[in-house]
Amino acid sequence: MVDTPQSGMEQAILLAAERLFLERGLALTSTTDIAKEVGCNQALIHYYFRTKDKLFETIFARKAELLFSDLDSGGAAGASFEAMLRSLVEAHFELLRANPRLPFLVINELVTNPSRIDSLKLRLGGRVSKTYERLETALKAEIAEGRVRPMSVFDLLFDAVSLNVAVFLGGPILKAALDLSQDDYERLVEARKREIVEMLLRGLRPDGARPEGEDGSR
Amino acid sequence: MVDTPQSGMEQAILLAAERLFLERGLALTSTTDIAKEVGCNQALIHYYFRTKDKLFETIFARKAELLFSDLDSGGAAGASFEAMLRSLVEAHFELLRANPRLPFLVINELVTNPSRIDSLKLRLGGRVSKTYERLETALKAEIAEGRVRPMSVFDLLFDAVSLNVAVFLGGPILKAALDLSQDDYERLVEARKREIVEMLLRGLRPDGARPEGEDGSR
DNA sequence: GTCCTATTTAATAAGTCTATTATAACTATT
DNA sequence: AATAGTTATAATAGACTTATTAAATAGGAC
Numbered sequence: 001m002v003d004t005p006q007s008g009m010e011q012a013i014l015l016a017a018e019r020l021f022l023e024r025g026l027a028l029t030s031t032t033d034i035a036k037e038v039g040c041n042q043a044l045i046h047y048y049f050r051t052k053d054k055l056f057e058t059i060f061a062r063k064a065e066l067l068f069s070d071l072d073s074g075g076a077a078g079a080s081f082e083a084m085l086r087s088l089v090e091a092h093f094e095l096l097r098a099n100p101r102l103p104f105l106v107i108n109e110l111v112t113n114p115s116r117i118d119s120l121k122l123r124l125g126g127r128v129s130k131t132y133e134r135l136e137t138a139l140k141a142e143i144a145e146g147r148v149r150p151m152s153v154f155d156l157l158f159d160a161v162s163l164n165v166a167v168f169l170g171g172p173i174l175k176a177a178l179d180l181s182q183d184d185y186e187r188l189v190e191a192r193k194r195e196i197v198e199m200l201l202r203g204l205r206p207d208g209a210r211p212e213g214e215d216g217s218r
Numbered sequence: 219m220v221d222t223p224q225s226g227m228e229q230a231i232l233l234a235a236e237r238l239f240l241e242r243g244l245a246l247t248s249t250t251d252i253a254k255e256v257g258c259n260q261a262l263i264h265y266y267f268r269t270k271d272k273l274f275e276t277i278f279a280r281k282a283e284l285l286f287s288d289l290d291s292g293g294a295a296g297a298s299f300e301a302m303l304r305s306l307v308e309a310h311f312e313l314l315r316a317n318p319r320l321p322f323l324v325i326n327e328l329v330t331n332p333s334r335i336d337s338l339k340l341r342l343g344g345r346v347s348k349t350y351e352r353l354e355t356a357l358k359a360e361i362a363e364g365r366v367r368p369m370s371v372f373d374l375l376f377d378a379v380s381l382n383v384a385v386f387l388g389g390p391i392l393k394a395a396l397d398l399s400q401d402d403y404e405r406l407v408e409a410r411k412r413e414i415v416e417m418l419l420r421g422l423r424p425d426g427a428r429p430e431g432e433d434g435s436r
Numbered sequence: 437g438t439c440c441t442a443t444t445t446a447a448t449a450a451g452t453c454t455a456t457t458a459t460a461a462c463t464a465t466t
Numbered sequence: 467a468a469t470a471g472t473t474a475t476a477a478t479a480g481a482c483t484t485a486t487t488a489a490a491t492a493g494g495a496c
Contacts, residue, residue, distance in 0.1 A: 009443080024330050027245040030483060041445050046485060104329050110391045111322050112242050117394040149420070155413045159381065162388070166380030169387075173328045176335040195373045202367070203421040227473080248453060259475045264455060266473095 010048050012038050017045075018059050022101035025108050026056050060109060060116070061123060067102050068124050070131055071095070081142045085156075085204075086197055088135070093164050093193050100168045107169075132157070149206040159203070163196040228266050230256050235263075236277050240319040243326050244274050278327060278334070279341060285320050286342050288349055289313070299360045303374075303422075304415055306353070311382050311411050318386045325387075350375070367424040377421070381414040 006014070016037035020029040031052050035042040049055035071091045079087075096103065110117055135153050142148040167189060175185045224232070234255035238247040249270050253260040267273035289309045297305075314321065328335055353371050360366040385407060393403045 007443090025245070025326075027243070028330055031485090032483075042484090043446085043486080044444060047443075050485090052484070104325070107322070107387055107391070108243075108326055111387075112246055114390075114394050117391060121395055151413070151416075155410070155417075158384070158388075158410065159413070159417055162381050162384030163377065165388075166376070166384060169325055169329075170376075170380070170383075172332075173325070173335060176332055177339055192373070192376065195369070195377070198369075199373075199377050199417075199421040202423060203417040205420060205423070225473085249455090250453075260454090261456080261476085262474060268455090270454065 009038075009040065009044065013040075013045060013048055013055070014059065017055055018063070021056060021059060022063075022105050025105065027112070060105070061120075063099070063102055064106055064120055065124065065127075066095070066099060067106055068128055069095070070127060081138050081147070082201060084138060085135075086201065088131070089160050089164065089197055089200060090193070092160065093167075093196065096164055096168050097189065100171070103165045103169050146206055148204045151204070156200075156204070160196075160200055163199065167192045167196075227256075227258065227262065231258070231263060231266055231273070232277065235273055236281070239274060239277060240281075240323050243323065245330070278323070279338075281317070281320055282324055282338055283342065283345075284313070284317060285324055286346055287313070288345060299356050299365070300419060302356060303353075304419065306349070307378050307382065307415055307418060308411070310378065311385075311414065314382055314386050315407065318389070321383045321387050364424055366422045369422070374418075374422070378414075378418055381417065385410045385414075 013034065017029070017034045020033055020037060023029075031045045032042050034045055034055075038044075045052070045055065049058070071088055110120075132153060135157070139148065139151075139153050139156065143150050171185070171189060174180070174188075180188065231252065235247070235252045238251055238255060241247075249263045250260050252263055252273075256262075263270070263273065267276070289306055328338075350371060353375070357366065357369075357371050357374065361368050389403065389407060392398070392406075398406065
């Protein structure tokens with residue numbers, strides 16, 4: 001939103017750099033690699049972005065923002081908690097499916113260079129909390145009604161994000177290890193999506209809950 | 219088991235290298251760094267291991283083996299499925315707690331250098347399948363008895379590993395982002411352990427299952 | 437066409453990294 | 467104590483890296 005218009009070359013560099021950073025990470029990508037990918041002189045990278053790190057920061061900030069984006073989609077007014085959670089988790093899953101290397105890039109970079117965590121915190125500060133609070137209200141209500149076992153939003157989100165992210169972190173490794181075809185792999189991903197929602201929703205049920213009918217509590 | 223006895227210096231290099239590789243990954247660790255850490259000449263690294271990559275391979279193989287180790291602990295003869303699964307998941311969790319940087323190292327390395335996947339496959343080939351098959355038999359029996367919803371072992375293991383691994387991949391980032399003290403962080407990890415087991419076990423329950431009593435099916 | 441500015445390139449400085457080589461310092465054996 | 471073998475170091479080659487600089491090229495205004 002705050003982006004200034006960019007020249008074609010600047011765009012080309014950003015795109016190529018993004019591709020390479022996502023594929024191999026910051027450390028294993030040289031400005032020479034990027035220039036080769038773009039088909040331009042290596043000095044041009046520095047002409048537009050001064051340093052490799054500034055270039056990375058630009059890309060990283062945008063991508064990380066995407067990863068922690070609000071995901072407000074779910075929850076048309078009267079929707080049930082289950083529907084809202086389902087749509088939230090599925091939206092998150094789809095976000096990752098569209099950007100499968102993002103978790104790798106972010107984790108890799110935040111682990112090897114923790115100082116970037118702070119700058120991210122500043123940038124994303126309140127963003128996450130919105131979804132968090134919306135979910136918290138809804139979850140507390142469900143628990144009070146006995147439709148969900150007592151648990152924290154923190155754990156619920158941790159569970160959901162863990163399950164979703166792991167698909168795209170481990171997926172490529174599993175694909176290679178099991179010699180899956182691209183088709184088979186995509187089927188696996190799709191199957192995981194269903195299983196994750198299933199596991200999460202069942203995992204929320206209180207003791208002795210019925211599957212779909214009216215609540216037995218109270 | 220096949221290890222030859224090692225000199226003190228060789229051991230010292232292995233330990234220092236392991237520490238650094240776990241902390242920053244292969245790419246960001248130089249042989250000079252390792253030598254500095256050990257307090258020896260840089261050439262000595264090469265004297266013992268010829269190349270940086272061979273040194274890494276040695277460490278990586280050992281550590282990855284650990285990560286995929288059998289985890290046979292669980293399941294004393296007559297134990298219930300629930301008890302067996304619980305002890306399996308907890309053992310896996312404890313393995314990770316004792317080696318918290320391992321998932322980062324392995325994922326980082328397998329993603330940036332997929333050719334290592336093949337060599338791992340050879341090395342670990344049958345290892346995993348043992349636990350897998352034991353679990354498969356037990357799970358199928360449970361499903362047949364109606365005590366567990368229909369699902370694959372693959373998904374069950376994927377769920378469990380996802381939840382466990384994510385704690386140690388995301389934990390350090392969360393710790394920094396939320397400014398947690400070491401104590402608070404350890405409490406968070408412990409809480410996650412309980413929640414993960416809870417979520418998994420509830421997630422397995424078939425529709426309309428009762429919490430602990432005798433099964434209502436059939 | 438000429439001038440001015442923005443873009444692009446070639447050349448290269450300065451540094452790091454891996455790996456090798458030749459030499460020195462130990463250790464043990466006789 | 468002399469010798470042989472092992473372990474350690476200093477020095478350095480050679481390949482990369484990032485970043486800068488100065489020169490070349492392109493495009494628009496006049």
